[in-house]
Amino acid sequence: MINSKSISLFFSLFGFWLLMSGHYTVLITSLGVVSCLLCVYLTIKGNFLDNETIPIYFFPRLIQYTIWLIKEIFMSNITTAKVILSKSEEPELFSVKATQKTNEGKVTYANSITLTPGTVTTQIKDNVFEVHALTKEFGDDVRSSEMDRMVTWLEKGK
Amino acid sequence: MFLAVLIALAISFLLILVRLVMGRTTFDRILAANSIGTLIVLGISVHGFYMGRPEFIDISIVYALINFIGTVAVLKLFDKGTLGDK
Amino acid sequence: MLDISIEIISIISFVVGVFFILTGSIGLIRLPDVFSRIHAAGMIDTAGASFVILGMILQSGFSLITAKLVFIGIFIFFTSPITGHVTANLARKKGVNPVGKTKGKTL
Known part of the structure; x- marks a missing residue:
């Protein structure tokens, strides 16, 4: 019952509580601790606490992946702005295969594709993603499956 | 400076409003409404700084939450015809 | 000096x-x-x-406001792909055909 998942859930809830509160007297903070504990208890009781809510094996490599993703998003933002201003869009639709094993990995990959402007995941069936790309270059970026390798690397954990 | 940002956000709001009115499909309108929501989240925060009262951030957090839930709820209603109740 | 450089960086950030x-x-x-x-x-x-x-964030200095701004940023970052994917998925399901070419087999 007390494992790394429930502890990390408690600390993220309590951090959010501290962020929203703004009053840090002893009484109010202890009430916050009690309400966070109640939330964690209800989560455990309702069997919501699994790999899907807290994918804890992502955490060791998450910071490095986030930095890589932000760099990637910045580059494709510049390219998308160029495409919009120079009227050179040639949209295309294609499918790629994902190599992730778990559902969390697939969701991370699909969301990373959608978060990068220029590519959007439109449909998912098993491990085949249908992707819409703004130009051919964006499509080649997805087809070269660099992001796929990064997410698979993230999924493996430490 | 904050006023300049607010004016730019207002211009962008008007541009997106053109898409919201022109539409063609429902999805265009939903997408435009969602983008306007993002602009308003930013606009509330910038306006708070402009008035010298950054406490307005709380309102923009609530607006961000409602914007997300509202967009997904409208899309679900459009897809299934209900929001989960039979 | 530091104040002026932070001000300039924040103006550049607003412009971008x-x-x-x-x-x-x-x-x-x-x-x-x-x-x-x-x-x-x-x-x-x-x-x-x-x-x-x-x-x-650069304008506000370091306070609770900064943390709240970071939270708004993270929240927008997490929800943007979800609304984008749901919109695209539903548009495909309801039979909106994309402009441009389709390559290979699509779902």
Whole structure:
């Protein structure tokens, strides 16, 4: 019952509580601790606490992946702005295969594709993603499956 | 400076409003409404700084939450015809 | 000296953010179909929002406001792909055909 998942859930809830509160007297903070504990208890009781809510094996490599993703998003933002201003869009639709094993990995990959402007995941069936790309270059970026390798690397954990 | 940002956000709001009115499909309108929501989240925060009262951030957090839930709820209603109740 | 440089960096950040927001709204008008417009909306949500928020963080100094601004940024970052994907998915399901070519077998 007390494992790394429930502890990390408690600390993220309590951090959010501290962020929203703004009053840090002893009484109010202890009430916050009690309400966070109640939330964690209800989560455990309702069997919501699994790999899907807290994918804890992502955490060791998450910071490095986030930095890589932000760099990637910045580059494709510049390219998308160029495409919009120079009227050179040639949209295309294609499918790629994902190599992730778990559902969390697939969701991370699909969301990373959608978060990068220029590519959007439109449909998912098993491990085949249908992707819409703004130009051919964006499509080649997805087809070269660099992001796929990064997410698979993230999924493996430490 | 904050006023300049607010004016730019207002211009962008008007541009997106053109898409919201022109539409063609429902999805265009939903997408435009969602983008306007993002602009308003930013606009509330910038306006708070402009008035010298950054406490307005709380309102923009609530607006961000409602914007997300509202967009997904409208899309679900459009897809299934209900929001989960039979 | 430090104050002035922070001020300048924050102004640059605002300018970049506003540029991306305006470009995104132009794209939202100009691009041909709903799937392409999602890219423009994604640009407003990622680059535009994060640069404007970065500018406000630099203006606010270090306080609880900073943490709340970071939270708004993270929240927009997490929800933007979800709304984009749901819109695109539903548009495909309801039979909106994308402009441009389709390559290979699609779902």
